[in-house]
Amino acid sequence: MLSSILAKAVPGKPAPTPAPRRRGAGSGLADRAALFDSARLAGDIARLAERQDLSQTELRNGVLARLRDALANGREEVERRFMAQKPGERIGEKTVRSLAFVMDELIRVLADFTTERVFPAGNPTLGEQIAVVAVGGYGRGELAPFSDVDLLFLLPYKQTPRGEQVVEYLLYMLWDLGLKVGHSTRSIDECLRQARGDVTIRTAMLESRPIWGSEALYDELEQRFEAEVVQGTALDFVEAKLTERSTRHDKMGGSRYVLEPNIKEGKGGLRDLHTLFWIAKYVYGADSIDQLVRDGVMTSAEKRSFVKSQDFLWTLRCHLHYLTGRAEERITFDVQTEMARRLGYTDHAGTIAVERFMKHYFVIAKEVGNLTRIVCAAIEAKIQRRPRLRLPAMPFRKRNYDGFVLDGERLSVPRPDIFATDPVNFIRLFHSAQAHDLDVHPDALLLIAQNLRRVDASLRADAEANRLFLEILSSPKGPERALRLMNEAGVLGRFVPDFGRVVAQMQFDMYHVYTTDEHTIRAMGILHQIEAGQLAEIAPVASEIVHKVLSRRALFVGLFLHDIAKGRGGNHSTLGEKVAMRLGPRFGLSDEETETVAWLVRNHLWFTAFAFKRDIGDPKTIQDFCEIIKSPERLRLLLVLTVADVRATNPAIWNNWKAALLRDLYYRADEVLSGEVSQAALASGQQNNARAEAAKSALRAALTDWEPPAIDAHLALGPTAYWLGFDADSHARHARLMREAALMEAPLLIDTRIDAHRGVTEVTICTPDHPGLFSRLAGAMAVGGASIVDARIFTMANGMALDVFWVQDATDGPFDQPTKLAKLSAAIHKAMSGELRPKQELLKRVASVPSRTRVFKVPPRVLIDNKASATHTVIELNGRDRPGLLYDVTRALTQLSLQISSAKISTYGEMAIDVFYVKDVFGLKVEHAQKLAGIRDSLLRALAEPGSAQSMEKRRKPTARAAE
Template sequence: MEKIPNRKEIIDRRALVLAISEIAEQHAPSSFEFRRDVLKQLKVTFDNGNKAVEKRFLQTNKGRATMYAQCFLVDQLIRTIYDAATQYVYRLSNPTSEEKLSLVAVGGYGRGELAPYSDVDLLFLFPYKQTPWCEQVIEFVLYMLWDLGLKVGHSTRNVNECIRLAKKDTTIQTALLEARYVWGDQDMFKEMYRRYLKEVAAGHSREFIEAKLQERKERHERYGNSRYLVEPNIKEGKGGLRDLQTLFWIGKFLHGTTDISRLVELGVFTEKERRKLTKASNFLRSVRCHLHYLTRRPEERITFDVQTELAKRLHYKDHAGTRGVERFMKHYFLVAKDVGDLTRIFCAKLEAEQQKTSRLPIPRLGLGRRKLKGYVVESGRINVEHEDDFKKEPVKMLELFHLAQEKGLDVHPNALRLIRQDLKLINRSVRNDPRANQLFLEMMTSHKDPETTLRRLNEAGVFGRFVPDFGRVVAQMQHDMYHVYTVDEHTIRAIGIVSQIEQGALKEDHPLSHNIMPKIVSRNVLYVAVLIHDIAKGRGGDHSILGAEVAEKLCPRLGLSPSETETVSWLVRYHLAFSGYAFKRDIADPKTVEDFVQIVQSPERLRLLLVLTVADIRAVGPNVWNGWKGQLLRELYYASETALTGGHISEGRAERAKHYQEELRSQLKGWKKKEIDDHISRFYQSYWIATSNEDRMKHAALMRKADKEKSLFTIETKSDPFRSVTEVIVYTADHPGLFSRITGAMSVSGANIVDAKIHTTTDGMALDTFFIQDSEGKVYDQRGRMKKLRQAIEDTLQGARKPHLEIIDRREASLPSRTEIFKVQPGVILDNKASNTHTVIEVRGRDRPGLLAGLTRTLFNLSLSISSAHIATYGERAVDVFYVKDSFGLKITNKVKLASIEKKLLAALSDGTEKQKISTPAKKAAGGGS
């Protein structure tokens, strides 16, 4: 451990020992009073020491020094407790050779680094077999530590057991590698460690390294296999502290040292790399200490609810277009990236040693060495022939990755190391080089796994240097619960998804996108648009508009024609339009399709925009895409395609309604003419336009059966796993507030409504269709849920249940959610242009249980009838859209009434839970996607 200044400020062990000796004079060491008073004294000392260490840390932000100080504090406590046990409670006047004990720190504690709330890992080492005296002392020490509130991971072994188990178990082998003598019999510890180095470590470096690298790989897979998760695990995640520790474990096993300066002398790292490693190590340790102090527990995950406070404590301030918390997380991801670079460098050094020594620390991945187009291929990885190749010809930095992709090779760590050193050579001249741009475009649009190649380019730093606009979003996160990855990782994943759709790998998930891909005229346009669609995030303006401007400059450089450049710019400008119209507008309303077609204007753009939208949504995170979203996108696509290819979807409303009526007449087999006439006359024109032929047939059968049985309340349900939705049709007598009551019943039953259609018949019946999902975005039909939902709706309609009161009670009784740290500005947009027949109300706010039920209840109290509702959530944000009419069946045009609607909906959004300032957005958002 490093030298700790003013140690007595943390703990004065001499004073503590004196205080315990005074307690021993007052009480018999075997008495309850002795233990009570000793524990009390230890607690005071421990609390004061913790406060001193924390105070120093908050003044300096030095995590490494804090971990050493915390370790020193615990060391002194353990030594004092052991001495109290052996000198007072279990004192031996004439100990035998077996009555010896050595207290050994292992794991992180053994390394001398103890985060504020981390576990204390102790090994109690005894000579041959455990004696009653050993057991008593161990028990005394452990109980005292537990009573102090420490979490102790302990093992009790003799020297032979340590060696035997270390040979069999890599975890024990690693723990003992960092073993450190704390107190007790020092000779026994020295003997154990001497035997460990001789019998366990010597000659077994190959097996150890293989095991640690495999362990690292499995750990990465468990923790998301990406260092760009927006809630990373600082200890176990990719690019975290455990990766650094793995390097030190291997270094110590091979070279017998964890001293970075010594590893530089041995040629493992350069001086520049040493500085980078030390910087990364110090940053991660400081963040971890802040995380522990902030949460008051051994928390290792940097969750959303602590990120803002961590950023403040580490002095990250808001800048134009970027919040302090986003700057902090960007720094974190860049540090994690550096850790990945250092890992590859270290592995390269190991491989070089492999070729020089017979010890073979790492197995070869392949045999033979051959030349390939001016490069060298060894062990299945491509490398440069000469160390100065990149300096002579910087374009080779791109050519190397291009060749690796073409031939299915990995890139040699040595080449990556040289690239990192020569990145500054990628300047304006290289960026404007036609050959360099051709190589980049070919890699991005290749049929051979462009995602992996682009990720390698990004990891090496080449991507951001060659496309500086992309470099600005490398490691940039968005502080919300919708986006799972950083912007650069999201973009690379989106390109990978487009490639998978094109190759047919996602045919079952995205059948329409798969089918239209061959019809797309320019693949280059699509791939470049995906590259640029989020490239302007974090600039303080509308990233769609700013990104379109980037496209106009970047596309010609990449070799795209003026026509292709215009299309890419348009795609970036409107990349959120498809999802916005599909998820937030009523697709059955002709005005929705009419407005969308006005934006799209051509079938080719429609195809491009669909695939871009699918890739964009799917690349947001693992659970964002579902079948219902796919269904909405397909419906809008087909309706728009019809309009763009000569169909008149918004014309001839009365004629179309009449056509659908005649179509139904011909399909209702077994019905009498009067029955058919009566059924058709029960619906208004809007019903025939807004429903499909399949729905009309289904409704006719349901209504006929219910009417024959004189049922006052009928529910029919059907789940569609492909669309990830359960359809619920409710047929009952219409009355004011019906829709609001049903949504309330669904809310208290745990069903999430994603869409709803409301139809009222001429004879006063309601035919309401709801599309619902469970909390995970899947069908709502598991474990008898539908039976409970049906009962909840029936009880609510009969007045036996009051869902709006249940929702309030549940909210008051529930624990605060970590989503509450997100500030979502409530907003209400009243739009009379989006539909020819309805006023469209878009409501935005922070999502919470019962939000939809509260909004629909407010609309009912405002005497508005809802014709359809479209519900979307983006992490913590909810965007609900309602198509409404007034009590006379007309649009709402009165300014006073519109103002009242806005005011009361904003109040419903707040409902005592939103503590933010409430205002109405100045303009309508595009919405959707990411």
Template sequence: MNPRFENVPNRRAIVDRRALAEELAAIATNDPSLLRREAIGRLKEALDDGRAEIARRLAERPSRGLEAANAQAFLIDQLLKLLYDLATQRLYPLSNPTASERLTLMAVGGYGRGEMAPFSDVDIAFITPWKQPPWAEQVIETLLYSLWDMGLKVGHSSRSLDEMVRQAKGDVTIRTALLEGRYVWGDEALYRETLARFRNEVTRGSERQFIADKLAERNARHLKMGDSRYVVEPNVKEGKGGLRDLHALFWIGKYVYDVDRAAQLVNQGLFTPAEYRLFHRADNFLWAVRCHLHLAAGRAEDRLTFDMQREIAERMRYADRPGKAAVERFMQFYFLQAKTVGALTGVFLAHIDDLFAGRGRRFGLPQLRRRPRKLQGFVLDRGRLALPHDAFFAEDPTRLVEIFQLADLHGVEIHPLAMRAATRDAKLVDDVRADPRANALFLDLLTSPRDPEMVLRWMNEAGVFGRFVPDFGRVVAQMQFDMYHHYTVDEHTIRAIGLLARIERGELAADHPLASEILPQIVSRRVLYVAVLLHDIAKGRGGDHSILGAAVAERLCPRFGLTRAETETVAWLVRYHLLMSATAFKRDLSDFKTILDFTHVVQSAERLRLLLVLTIVDIRAVGPGTWNGWKRQLLGDLYEAAEEVLRLGHKQRGRDERIAAKQAGLAEALGWGPDAMAAYLRRFPEAYWIAEPDDVLAHNARFVAGVGEARLAIDAQVYAQRGATLVTVYAADHPGIFYRIAGAIHVAGGNIIDARIHTTRDGMALDNFLVQDPFGRPFDEAGQLARLQTAIEDALANRGKLVDRLKAKPLPRVRADAFRIEPNVLVDNKASNRFTVVEVTARDRPALLNQLAHALFQSKVTIHSAHVATYGERAVDTFYITDLTGDKIATTSRLKALEKRLLDAAAGRAVELAA
């Protein structure tokens, strides 16, 4: 029995090769095709029974991943042996084989390592001594067709010994697969000869190149998969911190030291026994997740998508805890294992690096730019910060913080063996948490003008960060189960700190001109950096993380050395870190009450500056694509309006003065005659002049003048300043026009992010929509714009049934089905002096805005503006409405009826899509 399968108990219950061999021998026919067909039928049954038994065992003991992976490989081994014997003994027997009529069957790749997921490919290498004889061709063909007929996916190669050597030398992928080559069946002497030639002619002397190739391959794979082990939909096999990273360590160790099992890496000094236990634990867990993934999907699937995460958490028996769902606990453990893989990789490569130190430069590691003078007792080892002896941290645990501060100060890398010692001794930092010097060093690192992100990530990888700041330790590897956040809480926080440092260094001035301009005006840099560190510190505690986080800030800031005033400001920023984005994205900024309510909370220009920068880095650190020109514009508009109020007071400019100023600016921009200008101004109510910015007012005026007496005109043009397409509809006003336009825009493939609805005094509707494609970009292709215009024209002219077109529109994101979002409706009569503000939260889905607008139409209200914010799978749509006479909706019965109708629409309980 192969020692790789010793950990698989009661193997005969999975497949009994002896009993199957007797069954095959009992097939009484000399017809080759009938014999093959009957044999394959029996073996296919055995394959299905074996898989079912392995799945049953995994369901009973859901964390035994390696056992399941080994069992799968064992099952395939036994079936291959039976097929090989059938082909060579009954189908193509040789009475007197020649020296060339020899064949060995090798398992390669993951199968060669003895590890397979339920639907993994079967990777086989057929080796012959010289050119392949006809007999070998017949046997190989029979085996392959039989495996395919059994429903297996097969990766195969057929080579002579010379071909094997030549191809392995020229292709690192072939070399890697053969590196794990394992004898399955056939000519054993030929297998031993294959192994000897591979070692002597392929691997010997090429170790350094192989390591460099594997590291380059790993880096390319990480970039493709997101280059972070904390992406919230990780790839278990290929992602950073996944199985392939563990395999790469084993490949390198095997290539250099010719080990057969990962446990033998301890004997070579590449891992300590404790580190190998961590390696084995991560390997076992990741294999369990991968096997469950395959079984849940019913196919080969390695991406842990949101819809699968809940399923796998349930299969692996994770349970809910107060403040943390089972799926979040499962994913937190997943990311902790990925973190372990990263730490082990660093230590492992340090040893390999030292082994080859005399033969050339290090593997892709940066060279020392300048030699630091003050190392506080630490030493430099080939340009990396190292320890003078193993007990260095134990002598003074403050050094556990100092090593990272020095690495940042001098721009040097920490030696992986020092990282290993820091990881091992991280618990010692508990004793110096209250030490003023340790906290001063930490604050110096956090607020570094250099590159705090990289060094803080190292500190986190070593486990020192979470021990020194236990509240941060609680969010290490903690995911947020939604489609909005791309990273775990700790990774998001560290990325936000890095973004803040980059903005401060002036590297992102083009993306964030306002933040880059106001950062030098901020009085206390460290208040801002500490606030960024703590803004999400209380996530996963079962309450409002902003309120709970403010309490954490009040406790931690004095320990870091902040003054009472600084502590108060940090606590305020953490408490209100979502205020600015909520106001900018969910409220009408042209309503002056919005600005007054916002400034009532902010109260000072310094807080406003701090809050803007914190909001920007928080949004951008969520993940790729979450920051765009539309958000930049809204936050800038809110900042400027609030700054003006805070600087000049509430009554700096009255409503009449603002309208007069806008109209004067428009007249100057247009250059029309006084009569034409006066006639145009009379057509629009006061609300129009307040709501629209100057450039849109000018565009609307030219557009309306250009269409003359037409009763329907549509214009669409890219509004680059806001990262969207401005769609203007000029039509005869009638009830329900808004929901029809919203439906038409969706049919054309657009998402409405903002809408302003106006009615002229002579009965025309002038509606402005900001529209993006599903990826948050403007509609800018001629075909898209034409499709948009046609869809709106058809909807308003009742050409074709809009309801049928909406139903036929495919769902853009079916993964949103993995999330349960309880619809909610908030009606607020205090947020505006003139309007009733309605905020609807629901799961984002096609035509949601159309259905909500239809519900408002049925409620006989007038929509004045709509504001759409999406956070992954969650949509928050806000409407500013009045009754048909232009007053707020005040009666309790009407408000309740309105709320119920909107809740039904938000939950998808509306009887019919709005048509």
């Protein structure tokens, strides 16, 4: 495809003769006069200028008003046409070219008026000549609805007084029209000098286009630019643009599969297409995609892909600008639903419209990636710098790599029929690249793209192909890079069609930040990092036990398949189990391995469900968890898989607190599954009684400065759950805090301790117990800016409440700033004294602070479980997260006369999942059907959005006096 490029790009070779640049942006547009009737506008302005009764200020204002009306009418007509056209009519391209045409015509009319009426010159000298040149994207003849207008005021020599007046008048008029104008005023020599030293300026000039003024002046610039800047610098330009592209991708998150993508600067966005065209244009002097096809830079199929992708992205960008009313480039969650509606997407086959829209976007972004990678990398490979001293090729350079060859440090194909004669080579290529730590050459990727249809049922059934693929998945070198290459090339989705169904699939929520395929591939990379010991500090238990796993291949395959059935309209865990049972034998797994993989897929969510939602200190939690897990090997497998899964879901959600919860659950379950603690002892409470006595003995030994009677009195205060819930150091701190409260007769004492290991701040509160205490404290902490992630509530035998909260700040880190801690303490004191009304303060916060979660609809849900604990009723609440939600639900629990013993507070993006262990006023489970129904109704009203019908119903119902 690019065989001739080397001759054209090597320094010293004559530069290709450039094709004439486009002189206008309106070619091909229908009814241009309806967009902007420049002749009529110019006539109106001429008649206005001829009036003798107008002052210069009145004339200027009159001209400005007419320009403003013409601009507004043109923009409205462009938007009307845009909204009226149907997808597939290249509406994006037509729109940006129409807007550029409107701007061209406006600038021409304004420039004519300025030079003929405001600063007339009968016979301007050569030095007074000027040209107005469009540069950058506007120079391409493309202008988004709210984009900047980039102009170059081109001079032959230095600035003249009249030229300065003309430029200043033009700019002030454009600014007064409300336009954002990026501008520069330079002579030809200045343009060339700056272009040589700055690649950004060089790129802008590469796409320049004259709008008004001296054609001869612009032609001189164009000819000298080609001769003095472009010629002989293709190597430098290509390297600079590819480096710039990599830097931009890193800045935008390094992946095209982020769920709030930047469609201009992000990976797979418009800028990638621009980069491709800049490079090809710089090397070939081409001014159109058709010319690149004629010159062999692109195939006809690649041209169609380019045009289709560019128009789709331009259409999205125009919708985004019109929808937000500004130059917005990110498809954020709050606009995705409306964008999907405007583009005509509907719910279908278990997938909502917005997810279908975003999947289409990611498919296009992937096509852009394929196109830019193949073309740009091929150009880079063809014109890469040669070393000053060329040594003879060494023998090892000709080494055969499983039938493939090395080309410029990248693995390539020795002949064009390699995939046709043996389709197993589709898999063998990536297997060999992984084994030898090599990248795949663009020529090989291009040949794959041309032969993808050969990845068919017969290849999927081939034993050797599946053996190689299984080795890729479980390679000690790590599968992430190979899988990503296979996915980008389109091989992975065709070889494993079930995986192809989740390619570019997104979930419309704030918890998952990658598409399903990207999440899976990242998880595979994290699993390799765990195994290699690279995450020993972040996930020490997983990094240790992964080497004790006996079913290593099952672990890697299980992780690869854990989300394989997402988007099918059912429980993806149970649906995925069936996929795993089918694919395991095909991949070459034994029956035992296949069953293990299927078990992992079916149960891969249980570890987080128990660790994040259940009270690990409750024996029933451990008992239920062990009933699911059943063996130490599966416990190890599931923990390692869970760590990789959670860390790959969203980089922001993994923290020390979640790591500690997983670690604690693992150790408690391992004691039972390994036989250290029997199921019978766990169920009967014998183990807990022994642990409680051991905790009391440890505290007695720690309180060396206390008299024995005082120790005995303190040990009699706490219930068994209290002694099981903390370590010896915590028990000692609590004892001293409670003693201090008794001696001082203080109504409230607060102790804070930063737990850096767990990434939380522990807040312990000692105060007389009373109904609604938890609700008040939760409200005060919300006002103080602290987010509760866990809580244990104890009423001691002397009537004092010892409530322990684990809190984090907005970044999911410890709440550790002294000023913040002081503010939190003050809020708690005010709430307890009645000075602070949490409800009112939180309502103010909701009204004043915009929340990105408001765009998501999370149906309120209340689950009441009397089997999850032997002693408590467990209530799980699901709803959209918002400031004050925890306060609202705990207030409702108080009004229901329920005692909260512990709480597990979790947030998954926009969704809050709060779990409470409660008892009734008699200290018993709540089991009466009517009472349970009342609890459910009250909590659903508490979960309802403020201002919703359900919330209004809540206000109308008589309730007990709120605990404020």
